[in-house]
Amino acid sequence: MKDYSVDKIRNICLMGHGGAGKTTLAESMLFGAKATERFGSVVSGNTVMDYDPEEVKRQISTSTSLAPLEWNGYKVNVIDTPGYLDFIGEMQEGLRVADGAVILASAKDGVEVGTEKAWDEATKQKIAKLIFISKVDEENSDFFKVFDQLKDKFGKSVIAFQVPIIEGGNLSGIVNVVTMKAKRFQGKEMVEADVPDDMKQVVEKYHEEISEAVAETDEDLMEKYFSGEPFTEEEILKGLQIGITSGEIAPVLCGSAVNHAGIKLLLDAVVKYVPAYSEKGAVSASVPGKEETIELKPDASETLSALVFKTVVDPFVGKISYIKVMSGVLKSDSTVYNVKKEKTERIAQLFLIKGKQQINTNQLVTGDIGAVAKLAVTETNDTLCTKEKPVIIPEIKFPQPMLSRAIVPKTKGDEEKISSGLNRLMEEDPTFKVELNTETKQILIYGIGDQHLDLILSKLKSKFKVEVDLGNPKVPYRETIRKKVKVQGKHKKQSGGHGQFGDVWIEFEPGPTEDLVFEEKIFGGAVPKQYFPAVEKGLRESILKGVLAGYPVVNLKATLVDGKYHPVDSSEMAFKIAASLAYKEGMQQASPVLLEPISRVEVIVPDSNMGDIIGDMNKRRGRILGMNPAPGGMQQVVAEVSEAEMFNYATDLRSITQGRGSYTIRFERYEEAPQNIAEKVIAQAQKEEGEE
Numbered sequence: 001m002k003d004y005s006v007d008k009i010r011n012i013c014l015m016g017h018g019g020a021g022k023t024t025l026a027e028s029m030l031f032g033a034k035a036t037e038r039f040g041s042v043v044s045g046n047t048v049m050d051y052d053p054e055e056v057k058r059q060i061s062t063s064t065s066l067a068p069l070e071w072n073g074y075k076v077n078v079i080d081t082p083g084y085l086d087f088i089g090e091m092q093e094g095l096r097v098a099d100g101a102v103i104l105a106s107a108k109d110g111v112e113v114g115t116e117k118a119w120d121e122a123t124k125q126k127i128a129k130l131i132f133i134s135k136v137d138e139e140n141s142d143f144f145k146v147f148d149q150l151k152d153k154f155g156k157s158v159i160a161f162q163v164p165i166i167e168g169g170n171l172s173g174i175v176n177v178v179t180m181k182a183k184r185f186q187g188k189e190m191v192e193a194d195v196p197d198d199m200k201q202v203v204e205k206y207h208e209e210i211s212e213a214v215a216e217t218d219e220d221l222m223e224k225y226f227s228g229e230p231f232t233e234e235e236i237l238k239g240l241q242i243g244i245t246s247g248e249i250a251p252v253l254c255g256s257a258v259n260h261a262g263i264k265l266l267l268d269a270v271v272k273y274v275p276a277y278s279e280k281g282a283v284s285a286s287v288p289g290k291e292e293t294i295e296l297k298p299d300a301s302e303t304l305s306a307l308v309f310k311t312v313v314d315p316f317v318g319k320i321s322y323i324k325v326m327s328g329v330l331k332s333d334s335t336v337y338n339v340k341k342e343k344t345e346r347i348a349q350l351f352l353i354k355g356k357q358q359i360n361t362n363q364l365v366t367g368d369i370g371a372v373a374k375l376a377v378t379e380t381n382d383t384l385c386t387k388e389k390p391v392i393i394p395e396i397k398f399p400q401p402m403l404s405r406a407i408v409p410k411t412k413g414d415e416e417k418i419s420s421g422l423n424r425l426m427e428e429d430p431t432f433k434v435e436l437n438t439e440t441k442q443i444l445i446y447g448i449g450d451q452h453l454d455l456i457l458s459k460l461k462s463k464f465k466v467e468v469d470l471g472n473p474k475v476p477y478r479e480t481i482r483k484k485v486k487v488q489g490k491h492k493k494q495s496g497g498h499g500q501f502g503d504v505w506i507e508f509e510p511g512p513t514e515d516l517v518f519e520e521k522i523f524g525g526a527v528p529k530q531y532f533p534a535v536e537k538g539l540r541e542s543i544l545k546g547v548l549a550g551y552p553v554v555n556l557k558a559t560l561v562d563g564k565y566h567p568v569d570s571s572e573m574a575f576k577i578a579a580s581l582a583y584k585e586g587m588q589q590a591s592p593v594l595l596e597p598i599s600r601v602e603v604i605v606p607d608s609n610m611g612d613i614i615g616d617m618n619k620r621r622g623r624i625l626g627m628n629p630a631p632g633g634m635q636q637v638v639a640e641v642s643e644a645e646m647f648n649y650a651t652d653l654r655s656i657t658q659g660r661g662s663y664t665i666r667f668e669r670y671e672e673a674p675q676n677i678a679e680k681v682i683a684q685a686q687k688e689e690g691e692e
Helices: 022-032 053-058 085-096 113-124 143-154 197-215 219-226 233-246 263-273 415-428 450-464 529-542 572-589 607-619 649-657 675-691
Strands: 009-016 065-071 074-080 100-106 128-134 158-160 162-167 170-176 181-186 189-193 250-254 283-286 293-296 305-314 318-327 329-331 334-338 343-347 350-354 357-361 363-365 369-373 383-385 403-409 433-437 442-447 468-471 478-481 485-493 500-510 517-520 556-564 592-606 623-630 634-642 662-672
Touching: 009 022, 009 085, 009 113, 009 263, 022 065, 022 074, 022 100, 022 263, 053 450, 065 263, 065 350, 074 263, 085 113, 085 305, 085 450, 100 113, 100 143, 100 263, 113 128, 113 143, 128 143, 128 233, 128 263, 143 158, 143 162, 143 250, 158 197, 162 197, 162 250, 197 219, 197 233, 219 233, 233 250, 233 263, 250 263, 283 318, 305 415, 318 329, 318 363, 329 334, 403 415, 403 450, 415 433, 415 442, 415 450, 442 450, 450 468, 478 500, 478 572, 485 572, 500 529, 500 572, 517 529, 529 556, 529 572, 556 572, 592 607, 592 649, 592 675, 607 623, 607 634, 607 649, 649 662
Parallel strands: 009 074, 009 100, 100 128, 128 250, 158 250, 517 556
Antiparallel strands: 065 074, 162 170, 170 181, 181 189, 283 293, 305 318, 305 383, 318 369, 329 363, 334 343, 334 383, 350 357, 350 369, 403 442, 403 468, 433 442, 478 592, 485 500, 500 556, 592 634, 592 662, 623 634
C-alpha cells in the first residue's frame, strides 16, 4: 500500500444494531475496492473482520477490527464495531479514532436500539454521520418506511441522498438525489439512466430538502435560495460538506452488501463527504502535571502525539497495541515516551492491520491508524509522544461494568492460572474488571452484561486453558447489638505448675462508630493496666465473627468495668481469652441483629419505562428517593436498595428498557435487615458451617 498524506486518509466507523450487516458491509467494501480477493461470509466464518474464534463460533462481532482499502486516490481505514450492547466498550474504541460514522439501519428491521445507541455515541463524539439503509433488496424490506422512521427519531438533519429503484422485488438501480440522476446495475457495472417516472415526484421532494439544508449552511446561499436561483454543483458540494462536518446533515444512502449493490457509491460518498482528520481543527491535549491545555496542529510537521486506543493480548504473539497518530509522524525503529507511565518505549516494527493480517510499514502519518507489538508498559488510553514535548491526549471514557459474578474454579490449584488469565483479559478489555474481595475470599469479575462475561469465560478457556463456574457474590452483611448489657468473662485453668487466670466484667452497648470503641473504668487496680491491651485485643479479634451468622460486628462499644487477677497465674493470654468469653456471652444477651448493605442506585431510563422501573424497584425492596428529568427525553430515578437484590439488575434493566437504560450504584450504609431476610441468611450460614 502506498503512502498517503493526512488529507487523503478517511477513518470510518461502521456502527448499528447487532445483525444489521456491518461486517458484511465491510467485507463488500474491501471486495469492491479489490483489497481482498474473495467475498467472505459471516455464516461461513471466513470474513476479514470477524477472525477471532469466538466471533466465528457466535457469528457476531465481539471486538472492533480494522482493514485499510484504497479508493480513487484515498486510503480508507474501515473500522468494524460490534452492535451488541455488551461490547459497547469496543464500539467506543473504534469511534474515538474515526473521522466519520456509517450507521447501518436494516430496510427490514428499521430503527432499533443499536441504531439509536450508534447515533447518540457518534453525536457525542461530534463526528460526521452517514446512514446506510442496508438489505433494501430483501423480502419485506421497505426503504421509505425506514427513512421516515429515521427522520422521526433523529430529526430534520436526516436527508435522503439516494433512493433505491426496486423492480420486481430486485434492486435494479439507485437514484442520486443530489444530482437528480440515476444509475442502473448491469452485471458488475453501473450505467447512467433517467429517474423512473413513478419516482420523480418523491425524488424532487427529497432534492428540495437537500437544497434547504445547503441554504442553511451559509448566509449567501440562503439569500440565493430565497431569490429562487438554483445552486451550482460546487455550491451544493461545499454546503453539503459543511453541513455533514458540523452534524447538521446526516445523508441517507442505500444498497445491498450481499449483492455489492450501492457499495461503490457509498465509498464515493465517504471520500467526498467525510472530512479528513486534518479538517477537524487543532488537536487538544493536556500538559502533564499542569492544568493547561495546548493545541497541536494535525499534520506531519507537528511533534508526535499518538493515542493507544485498543490492546489485544495473544498468549503466543504477546501484546499488540492499536495506535492512531494525532500529530507528527510515528516511525518504525524509533523510541517514544509514554507520558502516563513516565517510561520510554521502543517501537520496533509498525504495521497496518487488516483483520488478523499484519502489513509492515515504515511509518504512520498524522490521522493514520496502525499497530505495534510487544510494548512493555503501554496500555489502552496511553499517549505516546516525545520526551521533549510531553502531552496527554483525552482518553476514551468507558462505561463502568455493573454486572458482577464470583469465580469458582472447576479444578483445585487453578487459582494462579485463573488470576493470570483474567489480568491479561483485563488489559485487553477496559470494560472488564477483576477484584479479590478480601472479606468474602471470592474472586469477583465485573462486566457489561451476561454475553460479555460469557465471552470472557470462553476466552479464559481457549486462550489460557482454565475452566471456571460463576456464582453470585457473597453479600458482606454485618452484625450489631441493640441494647446494653454487663457480662462476666472468666478464664481459669489449673494444670500443674503455672495456671491461667483472667476475670473481666465488660459492659457492651451500641457504639457511635462502625469501629469498636474500647474504654476502661477500673477502680482500685481490680485489673492491672498492663492487661488492658490484651482485653482490647481479645475483643478486636472476636468482633471479626458475629454470633448470628459469623459476619463482622460493627457499632459496638465495650467498657471494661471490673475484674480480678492472680499475681502468679494471670497473663495477657488469660485476659485475652476472658475478653472473648465475655464477648460471646454479651452478644447473645444484647439483642444481636443482622445488618444488610444498602446501595444508592441512579437509573437513567426512557420516560415510557418509568412505571416498570418503579414497580421493579419496589419488588427489590427499594425506596424511591426522587425522579428528575434527564437529557434526551430520559428520566433519572434515584433509589436506595439492598445490595442483595441488585445482582442481576444489569440484565433485568436491559430487558425492561430493551437496552436503553443505564445505571450507577454505590454503597451508602448498613441498616437492619428485615426479619425474614435475616432468618434466611442465618440459616444459610449455619448450613455452610455444618458442611465445613
